[in-house]
Amino acid sequence: MNTRSYDGISPLKLAFLGLGVMGYPMAGHLQRAGHAVTVYNRTAAKAQAWVTEYGGAIASTPAEAAAGADIVFACVGNDSDLRSVVLGEQGAFAGMKPGAIFVDHTTASAEVARELHAEALKRGLHFVDAPVSGGQAGAVNGALTVMCGGDPAPFETMQPVAMAYAKAVTRVGESGAGQLAKMVNQICIAGLVQGLAEAIAFGDKAGLDMKQVLDVIGKGAAQSWQMDNRGKTMVDAKFDFGFAVDWMRKDLGLVLDEARRNGARLPATALVDQFYADVQAAGGGRLDTSSLIKRLT
Known part of the structure; x- marks a missing residue:
């Protein structure tokens, strides 16, 4: 594994494809780090807003954005979205110069990562699957x-550049390993959030001051990022944060598909996925993942 801190590098010509809630600020960090960033977004108005805020340039297609770039970054929705910005006459691969690197921050399947890695090599390009954790x-x-x-x-090559928006950028293995690591991350989160939801619902039924209880147990073995950042907001029934239930279900779908392929047994994860389906069915698809507690109160 390799991990190191960002300490400044020479300015590069970069492209960024996809300016959603994650990509928009990530591309902004790259521009502010001194790189020349050209952006592409399916909705052109979002790209124009980004350029108004950060500078840089707009392209009308992924291929145009990628032309001449040293590194092309992408953060889109799913496997299909990723293929649409990478492949075809207007896709990024068609515009990239020999030796350029495509860095995919989409949470996608390991299968599509391996597919695009192989296609990149055929074209004299490089592909790094690089999903992220940390939310909006x-x-x-x-x-x-x-x-x-x-x-x-x-x-x-890409690691110190990506440190413009990261606290850690780590290679965990060959093509597809980044996506598999992100799946491990989502499995952990699913179990943690469900456990926290049940604990808070139990404590509330028992008549405890749950904010005080969270302060106490948060200093012991039960402590977690979810407890620190979502525990008290769950007590207050506030769920207007960045990572939506719809997105979590997409991610858990990738996890369960991969588990069917590799034979892993994920009974708790499959159950929590169905609990999230209940939240969706109740109209909570755009609520934060901590809204699991709504099923219990």
């Missing part, structure tokens, strides 16, 4: 954790 707040604050899969040389 992590993207805005430049404090994401990035899990990377791919060949060592392109990773070594």
Whole structure:
């Protein structure tokens, strides 16, 4: 594994494809770090807003954005979205110069990562799968954790650049390993949030002051990021945060698909996925993942 701190590098020509809640601030950090960033977004108005805020340039297609870039970053919705910005006459691969690196921050399947890695090599390009953890707040604050899969040389090139918006950028293995690591991350989160939801609901039924209880147990073995950042908001029934239930179900779908392929047994994860389906069915698809507690109160 390789992890190191961002300490400044020479300005590069970069492209960023996808300016959603994550990509918008991530691209902004790259521009503010002194790089020349060209952005592409399916909705052009979002790209124009980004350029108004940060500077840089707009392209009308992924291929145009990627032309001449040293590194092309992407953060889109799913496997299909990723293929649409990478492949075809207007896709990024068609515009990239030989030796350029494509860095995919989408949470997607390991299968599509391996597919695009192989296609990149055929074209004399490089592909690094690099899903992130830390949510919208992590993207805005430049404090994401990035899990990377791919060949060592392109990773070594992209790693210090990505540190503009991350606290850690780590290679965890070959192509697809970054996506698999993100799946491990989501399995952990699903179980933690369900456990926290049950604990808070139990304590409330028992008549405890749950904010005080969370302060107490948060200093012991039960402490977690979810408890620190979502415990008290769950007590207050506030769920207007960055990572939506709809997104979590997409991620858990990838997890369960991969588990069917590799034979892993994920009974708790499959159950929590169905609990999230209940929240969706009740109209809570855009609520934060901590809204699992709504099923219990």
